[in-house]
Amino acid sequence: MRARLRTVIFGLVLLGFLWLGVGHGPAWALTDEQNLVSEVWRIVNRAYLDETFNHQNWWFIRQRALKQSLNDRDTTYTTIQGMLAVLEDPYTRLLRPEQYRSLQTSTSGELTGVGLQITKGEADNALSVIAPIEGSPAEQAGIQPKDRVLKIEGTDTHQLTLDEAANRMRGPAGTKVTLTLERTDTAEPFEVTLVRDRITLNPVSADLRATPEGLKVGYLRLSQFNANASSELSAAIKRLEKDGADAYILDLRNNPGGLLQAGIEIARLWLDEGTIVYTVSRQGILDSFEAHGPALTEDPLVVLVNEGTASASEILAGALQDNGRAQLVGTVTFGKGLIQSLFDLSDGAGLAVTVAKYETPDHHDINRLGITPDQVVEVKPLGRETFGTGEDPQYQAALELLGSAAVIAGVS
The missing domain is CATH 2.30.42.10 (PDZ domain)
Incomplete structure (x- = not known):
């Protein structure tokens, strides 16, 4: 009887092994093209912000992709793009090797x-x-x-x-x-x-300007958050402090963002303490990035923003506004509150995946909403040559704000 039982159990185990193998095959049987599809699937499965995967059966999406005829790398890339398309997230995307290299170059300068x-x-x-x-x-x-x-x-x-x-x-x-x-x-x-x-990409321009009232204003224009941005802005602030700046205007208009870490580092240049940004993953885990001082300057600060101020620019603007460090002047910002991580793929391609959303220090989720300035100044679109000139109403409003006794006294 025991011998028969052992035989039955062995048979069930064998049948179970065979059944599990039907339609899947052991992992070592996958082709190189199928392995690349599986690699992308695993990254998204582990890291993507929306745990419902846009209410799609993510396992079924994998199986359907693996059943396609993946005869060459271009076909595989197209299949991966189709797999990601069901998420309906333009920021989660495959970067072919040449695109990935270009992106890495742009963030480096x-x-x-x-x-x-x-x-x-x-x-x-x-x-x-x-x-x-x-x-x-x-x-x-x-x-x-x-x-x-x-x-x-x-x-x-x-x-x-x-x-x-x-x-x-x-x-x-x-x-x-x-x-x-x-x-x-x-x-x-x-x-x-x-x-x-x-x-x-020279992300920082800076100069010291004197108002008719004798106020020395450091005008800083930041065009992008690339790998050089924090060190260049730090050097500019130190130079302006040495030259006797009384107050600052930080111009983030038409700044589309860039590296999250650059935005955090630049916020720390202005803040002695306080939360810079909260990040929320799909598990609801709340992480935060803090300022740990000392700031490079305590002088009054106004930040210029508009509808082209996006992503890392909004993180910086939100941190300075919510911590009472600066007042914002301009128009409502773009409203991109999602964070992507870049993953290297085994063939030299890359994968950008939306892994979290961010909230400002006061827990505002600005995705699709943007940040509303403290002082809204609507203007017709301005060319770059007009920014920071007498023909720039938002810049003029910032100068007036800095000239007020309340701001100079540090009252926000």
């Missing part, structure tokens, strides 16, 4: 292209401009935040992923690309032909 930071609408899938990069062909052509990019060289952008659109705008310096744009205050779409160029 240089890129080649037209100089547009773009996003895809979650509801309508429309491609729109976050902000043009300072000094880029896009800015020189007058492209503005919130402009919609309808076509790239005649191709409807609704058909393109975010990275496909970006890739079509990149290219060798000196080559041309034509964009069809739509602007809210114009009746008809219009075309702009841009000449691609090598764009050096």
Whole structure:
């Protein structure tokens, strides 16, 4: 009887092993292409912010992808993009090796292209401009935040992923690309032909200005949060302090963001203490980043923001506003409150995954809402050459605010 029982149990175990193998196969039987699909699936499964995966059966998505004919790497990339598309999150995306290298280069300080930071609408899938990069062909052509990019060289952008659109705008310096744009205050779409160029990202410009009342104001313009931003801004503040600055204007207009850590480090330049930002994962785990002082200066500070102020710029603006360190002047910011992490893939490609959302120190979730300035000053779109001049109403409002006795006394 015992011998028979052992035989039955062994048979059940064997049947169970065989059944588990049907349709899956042992892990070592996967092809290189299938392994890459599985690698992407595992990263998203572990790290993605939305644990419902946009109310999709994420395991079924994997199985369906693995059953496709993955005969070459391009087909595999297309399959991965289709797998990620079900999430309906434009920020979670595959970066092919050349795209990944380009992104890494841009965050380190240089890129080649037209100089547009773009996003895809979650509801309508429309491609729109976050902000043009300072000094880029896009800015020189007058492209503005919130402009919609309808076509790239005649191709409807609704058909393109975010990275496909970006890739079509990149290219060798000196080559041309034509964009069809739509602007809210114009009746008809219009075309702009841009000449691609090598764009050096110098994130900080600074100078000391004297008002008619004798106030020495350090004007700091920060165009992007790349790897150089914190050290360059620190050096600029120290130089202006040495030159006798009484107060500061930090201009974050049309700054589309960049590295989260750069935003945190720059907030620490201005704050003695306090929370800079909270991050919330899908498990609801709340992490925080704190200032640990001392700040480089205690002088009064006004921050200029607009609809092109996004992502890491909003983290910085929210930290300074909620901690009472600065007053914000301008218009409501862009409203990107999601955080992405970059993951290296085994073939040299990369994967950007939305892993968390952030909240300001006062626990404001600004995604799609933006940050409302303390003083709203509506203006028509300004060119970069107008920023920080007498023809810039938001800058003039900041000067008036700094000149008030209440602000100079440190009362916010």
